[in-house]
Amino acid sequence: MNWDQTLERIRRAAEFCVEAGLLRFRIEQDDLEIEVRRIARPVRPPAISAGVAVPANGVSTSNGAVAHDEPAHAVLKAEFVGIVRLSRPAVAEGAVIAEDRELAYVESLGIRNPIRSHRPGRVLAVYVNDGEPVEFGQALFAIEEV
């Protein structure tokens, strides 16, 4: 298989796809078929969709614990379906926080399920607004180690 040529074709296809506003482009190479598609996802409920996207460079587990890709940054996610309540005073993006700080809680069936930082760090992103419904696995905060 001539990979350089194939990859160059994919690059051009993908660029063309974006520029021309095409939805899809397909390449066949030996017994492989390579398809480049613009993502047109089914519409997620707006209340939820915003926070679901996993940040580009982060890796995380979905049980409220934190996993590390590079040591640089981790994402805290909701384990419970419910309403997220940001702790007062709310942490802002850029804030440096201590270990085990309660950043928010997810209220589910009247129970407060706290979301805590697992180690000290800086808040890279706050993905949710106070009072917003959240689903299982939804990203809440990104924390950068300091």
Add this chain to the structure above:
Amino acid sequence: MNWDQTLERIRRAAEFCVEAGLLRFRIEQDDLEIEVRRIARPVRPPAISAGVAVPANGVSTSNGAVAHDEPAHAVLKAEFVGIVRLSRPAVAEGAVIAEDRELAYVESLGIRNPIRSHRPGRVLAVYVNDGEPVEFGQALFAIEEV
């Protein structure tokens, strides 16, 4: 978009797909989705399939005329649906034939539609048996230029 990284991911995905015998692998990059798939085509009806396959190295048109890929070899195909009758004496594989030699005819609605060599050559392959039904575009003979 970081194309080098994306293309590297595609390369790895495709290679993995082949090695692991996977049917499909999907990559998402910004607003593009790239899918690598093993081609698995639907099976053709057995009655006909044998003769339809275009020989690996030949290129041909389907109107009884001949097209050349490399000068090496060409395929004569049926233009009419009917019963193929090999001319007597039948040409054997390996035989050297003259230009405009009638190799067979396709009998269709009582009409004999001759299949002729377009130039001198050697018979590389005879794909059909005398009295066999043939469909449009079915390969009948492969002729190598000499």
Add this chain to the structure above:
Amino acid sequence: MLRKILIANRGEIAVRVIRAAHELGIEAVAIFSEADREALHVRNADEAYCVGPGPVARSYLNIPNIVSAALISGADAIHPGYGFLAENARFADICADHGLTFIGPTPDVIQKMGDKATARAIMHDAKVPTTPGTGILNSVAEATAAARKIGYPVMLKATAGGGGKGMRAVRGPAELEHAFATAQAEAEANFKDGRLYLEKLLDRPRHIEVQIVGDTFGNVVHVGERDCSMQKPSHQKLIEEAPAPALSKGVRSRLHDVAIAAGRAVKYTSAGTLEFLLSGDDVFFMEMNTRIQVEHPVTEVVYGVDLVREQIRVASGEKLSFGQRDLVARGHAIECRINAEEPAQNFAPAAGTLSEATLPGGYGIRVDSHAYAGLQIPPYYDSLLAKVVAHGSTRHEAIVRMECALRETHIAGVNTTVDLCLAVMRDEGFRAGGVPIDYLPNFAAAVAATGS
């Protein structure tokens, strides 16, 4: 009973006829063009023969190769489906010459009904009401005199016409000469027959048609009417339903009676449709389609009969499996045609590959389709991908069911008519029932304009 049928067609109707044959224990032979090698009808048939390259003139209209395929496969009959060779009397004759049963009416009936002026004359004799109009016109002067007598507006039509070609609406005497010349030229160019006739142009009529079936023992029954007023600007139907809504009992039974009379007049054998224009409570014969139609499923669902099976039975020399008394309409059915086309661009056909083809299902839903994910839609053929039929105990229930079914229809890779059909289902005008044939063009234009 026939033993082996060649289906001289493609797409959903080929799939449909193959299934009907198989249910009768009859073998099915498919034909296909080089562009349709991966088509579903090829897979579902017992045998399949390539008959030519993509363009229809060299494949699906290639009579010698099609007939030869029937002969070498040992088929004893040919089902033409709709379109292509379905109303080609010469093809039916050729089938007979080669000992093949043509599954349809006799060549003679196809011939007569295919000539519009002849069909009008026959219907007139059978006391079937036709639009006020003329026979063949030999000159502009004749046309002018006739138009004055009938009263403007009038429609000039080619007797060999079809698909909207060779037709000109004429609002007043000033337009007549030019219209005559252009319609004649168009008819000459398209059908090699420039003969024209005139009809009264009705004001915003509805399109109502009646399904009939006859056998070779002289039995002719009607299987109710369909409302097919939801037509694209090309007069191609998009949404059909049975029974027709907003129809008085008197008009309905008049339509049925007239259709039976027409069928008896030509000793009709097989399934056929009489198309009428309805203006107020007046019914006018428009033309007869001597084939199974795209929209036949709405009738099947409402009456619980399989019309294609009946065609095959009749062609086998069997009696109809039902009498008029057995045919009782139950509930209401609506069909939406899911076409690969762009409604906002005057329904231009869309080519491409279906990256997804997830069709609806469940209670009260019937789907007829040849679509599947991965199918490459060839540019040569009509754009129909699927017919979704919703059956409900009432028209309202059928509309709501169709609305839900269309929401569950996920087709990607090409533009389709799904969203337009969905908009129609939600439209108050459609819901009220009884819209005229210019309704959809205006509605589609309005939808396109609002970009919704």
Add this chain to the structure above:
Amino acid sequence: MLRKILIANRGEIAVRVIRAAHELGIEAVAIFSEADREALHVRNADEAYCVGPGPVARSYLNIPNIVSAALISGADAIHPGYGFLAENARFADICADHGLTFIGPTPDVIQKMGDKATARAIMHDAKVPTTPGTGILNSVAEATAAARKIGYPVMLKATAGGGGKGMRAVRGPAELEHAFATAQAEAEANFKDGRLYLEKLLDRPRHIEVQIVGDTFGNVVHVGERDCSMQKPSHQKLIEEAPAPALSKGVRSRLHDVAIAAGRAVKYTSAGTLEFLLSGDDVFFMEMNTRIQVEHPVTEVVYGVDLVREQIRVASGEKLSFGQRDLVARGHAIECRINAEEPAQNFAPAAGTLSEATLPGGYGIRVDSHAYAGLQIPPYYDSLLAKVVAHGSTRHEAIVRMECALRETHIAGVNTTVDLCLAVMRDEGFRAGGVPIDYLPNFAAAVAATGS
């Protein structure tokens, strides 16, 4: 009428319930596991909430997250589908505690029918014939005495049992002690309830069940019976039909009467099923399923009623939309379950990606499915991909139609039950009708052995 329903399920039944809700103008909220992000029910719903990772204990059985999703979405009711939480009385109670309508019978009825010994006792009191048997047995000695009285062979069963667990056939007294110990241990391990009872073991019975529906006004009707004797070795059904073939008029009406009596006895509200074993002309109550069942479409197709819609209406406090007299069976329907599994390997589930999922359609065919080309089948859930239902005017017509439909079912990427179902449709034993519940295991083994 309810305004917004959360469907606590996945797969084809979630798609089915979403459609029923939409047809009633009710919003539908889906839940899904992380493994089901691309599932069809997620797309078809108005909103969807992830409730946990793939394994069912943490997602589709995660009661807190499911109930919380219902509350934050503003749903006023939960439909449990079948399986998962459908017959969990505690879940129904929790719904009520949070002001959510549980779409099903009352928690009390779920509870009683979920305990097999209790259900038997209630049915016995309601004069519903039950297999000769006992109440809870406190010792092997009690079991030995009871078995002697009933006569061997007998079946030891766990009162909390299900899915064939905690069940032991006992052919004679020598086997009893060991069987008692192992069944008890298995029941203890699986249900945390080791209590056992005994029943007479019938000789090659048939499985016939009766569909009932009740409302909160005390109306209970039956919607005919189904024959579900075509079961896998695990007793999971593979092919079902309505009406049951080879049933005398007397037995049929006895089944219907008994089912109504049972439904009335427990003041049943919602759709439910009484399962019976038929031995000769003797009918024995086996258990009651207090949920909509997988095979409900055959009943819907034959009777022309939408049972899921009826469930929702009843839960909304409406009366049943039909009386017993409105319910007339028309023709015959057969359902084949298309599962992603390998019949030749004891129906082991097959995981993988569907590279093709082309399902049949056309006259008389109903399909309920969540399958589409490209779907990755998660390893956590049951293997049902699609239910194909064929409706015919006779049983023979339905069988032939199903045979043709299965030939047109093209699923690739995983092994399925399509070919086995096709073999059954062609089998003389099945075609004759009235096979016992051990038929399919033997048939499947024979098919596997011949490699066909």
